[in-house]
Every structure is written in structure tokens, then in C-alpha cells.
Amino acid sequence: MAGRALRFLAGPTALAEIRERGLDPERIRLLAGASGGAKWLVLYGLDRVIMRDLLPRLRGAVHLIGSSIGTWRFACYAQSDPLAAIDRLRDGYIYQHYSERPDRAEITAKSREILGHALGPRGPREILSHPVLRTHIMTARAHGPAASERGAMLTAGLALAAAGNLLSRRSLRAFFSRALFSDPREQAPFLHAADFPLRVHALTEENLAPAILASGAIPLVIEGMRDIPGGVPGVYRDGGIIDYHLDLPLSAIDGIALYAHFYPHLIPGWFDKRLSWRRPARAHMDRVLLMAPSDDFVAGLPGGRIPDRHDFRRYDPATRERHWKRAVAESERLGDEFAEVMEKGLPAERIEPLLP
Numbered sequence: 001m002a003g004r005a006l007r008f009l010a011g012p013t014a015l016a017e018i019r020e021r022g023l024d025p026e027r028i029r030l031l032a033g034a035s036g037g038a039k040w041l042v043l044y045g046l047d048r049v050i051m052r053d054l055l056p057r058l059r060g061a062v063h064l065i066g067s068s069i070g071t072w073r074f075a076c077y078a079q080s081d082p083l084a085a086i087d088r089l090r091d092g093y094i095y096q097h098y099s100e101r102p103d104r105a106e107i108t109a110k111s112r113e114i115l116g117h118a119l120g121p122r123g124p125r126e127i128l129s130h131p132v133l134r135t136h137i138m139t140a141r142a143h144g145p146a147a148s149e150r151g152a153m154l155t156a157g158l159a160l161a162a163a164g165n166l167l168s169r170r171s172l173r174a175f176f177s178r179a180l181f182s183d184p185r186e187q188a189p190f191l192h193a194a195d196f197p198l199r200v201h202a203l204t205e206e207n208l209a210p211a212i213l214a215s216g217a218i219p220l221v222i223e224g225m226r227d228i229p230g231g232v233p234g235v236y237r238d239g240g241i242i243d244y245h246l247d248l249p250l251s252a253i254d255g256i257a258l259y260a261h262f263y264p265h266l267i268p269g270w271f272d273k274r275l276s277w278r279r280p281a282r283a284h285m286d287r288v289l290l291m292a293p294s295d296d297f298v299a300g301l302p303g304g305r306i307p308d309r310h311d312f313r314r315y316d317p318a319t320r321e322r323h324w325k326r327a328v329a330e331s332e333r334l335g336d337e338f339a340e341v342m343e344k345g346l347p348a349e350r351i352e353p354l355l356p
Helices: 013-022 038-059 070-075 081-095 104-119 123-128 149-168 167-173 206-216 294-297 318-332 332-344
Strands: 006-010 028-033 062-067 133-142 177-181 197-202 235-237 256-260 287-292 351-353
Touching: 006 013, 006 332, 013 256, 013 287, 013 351, 028 070, 028 332, 038 070, 038 081, 038 256, 062 070, 070 081, 070 104, 070 133, 070 167, 070 206, 081 104, 081 318, 104 206, 123 206, 123 256, 133 318, 167 177, 167 235, 167 294, 206 235, 287 332, 318 332
Parallel strands: 006 351, 028 062, 028 256, 062 133, 177 197, 256 287
Antiparallel strands: 006 287, 133 177, 133 235
């Protein structure tokens, strides 16, 4: 794998199928996109090649499931000109500027602005009428203190949620439940996840933007979205709180679930980031083909690391922009390798097991 920019890791059934039959675009039935904020910039070049070379070859209903920035990326995928949309998102994301000490209101307003620019005037209609792609947006409906916008109350609620999560991931049920805003034309194939309550709401032109904003509404950073049209009244927050890297039945399809990701591993929930022992259910990953940057690739990025939202504090604005633009430029290498795979096939020796 030395020198390669892109790694391919597959669950057991996906691994066996691809080794036997190759990666057939018509077998891809689901695309998954994780939470991660600015980390998405490292996938920009890969996203563009997927849009250019893969999307036109997909057949039937193909489901898009994302949380947080994953939903923002997929809102570009499902527009009539996805390449132009992802470029608008790239520019809005890189060139976002704030006052010296921005509060949640300022960051929320900027998020609305960036999303509005990425969607454009026709985005919601195009997404909900896409002939192949079916968009599903995961959010977390908050309960009790986790639904408060008062800093002290919300902080206390998050602290209690984190403490309970150490003992059991299911303890988060006291503070959050899944709320999926879903394309009504086709039922999502992963609705039978039993670990958390899940309410499904029909995705409409009216609620698409609020649902996307909610899915990326990081607590204490961005305001929760209250009373999303078509949903149960309440406060909706970042879908990554429960579904950081989508520990969902992604394999409940007859085909391959393609997952472009920042890392070669998956973390179930937001509070699990430092819990190395917590990994997704093996059955959920059985048909997943995950693509992630290699260690060599990451080492060549500015600072030897993938961009993240803490760069706003690490760097002055000019330095942050420079580093992020370089990460975007480097990401074209990931796209080039995927383009080669689409043209020549995915060699069996390049595929690694996703889970030990």
C-alpha cells in the first residue's frame, strides 16, 4: 500500500463480491456520509470523481444517508449539476469568516448562508425529484436539558449524556432520539435499527434546508433547529451525536454500500471518539466498501493532519484558508485513484478487511 493515496476496506460480503465480480456500479445501492465538519475538505476531489464518473452509471433507487457534513455533501450530489454545487460548498466553507469571538447566533447565521449558497434557488426541488438518488437526513431530536439553548443547562445535559455513554451507548436515549427526514418516494432500507428510537418524517422542499442545518448543528457551537416543518415539535441537533459515523444497518440492501470516509475506521457516536473499544456492529458493515485516505497521504497534508473545525482556533484566517485550499488540492489524488479504479477495476489485493 506504500505510496497509495486511497485505501479500500470492505465488510465480508462486499469483500467476497468485489473479489469475484469486481466493483460494478450497478450493484451500488447506498452511499453513506459521516459527520466531521471541515474534514470533508479532504474528500472534495473524491466527491467530484464520484459525481463525474459514478453517479451517471448508478441504476434504480440509490439511497444517500448522511449525518452532519455528510448531508451537506449529499445535498450537492443530488442536484442537477452536482459539480457546480460541490464547488459552491467548497468556496463557502473555505472562505467563511467570523468576528474575533463569534457566538452561536453568528455561526448559525453563517451556516445558513453557506448552505443557501450551496443549494441555490432550485436545490431542494432538484434533490427531491432526482431520478436515481433518494436523500435521507439524520438528525438527533433533543430531550430535557439537551434541548436547552441556555449554555449552563445545555453543558450540564451534554456532560450527563457523556457520562452515561461511558457505561452504555443506549443511555443516550434519555437525552436524544433519532429523527430521520426521508425522501418519501422510497423507504430507507436501514429503518429497523433497534438501538435507538427513530421517527421518520417526510422530506419536503420546505423542511430540507432546516433538516440539513439541524443535522450539522453541533451543540454549544450552532443553535439547534426548533420545530422543523413536518417534524415533531422540539429541538433538533447534530445527527452525529448518535450517528457520528453511521452505525446503522447499511448492509440491509442487495448490493454494495459505498462509503467515502476520512478514516479507515468507524466510530458509532459523537461521545465515542475517545472510546477505542466501541465500534459499529459487524452486521451493519457486512456490505460496506469504505474508501479512506492512506496514512502516507495524510502525512503530506499541512501539519500532517486532516482539516477540522479546531483550525479556526489553531490558525489565523489567512493561514487556515491556505491550509484548507492545499488540502482540497491534494484531495484530487484521491479522486484520481478512484477514477483509475472505475476505469481499470479494483484489484483484489487492494481490498482490506474493514473489521478485524
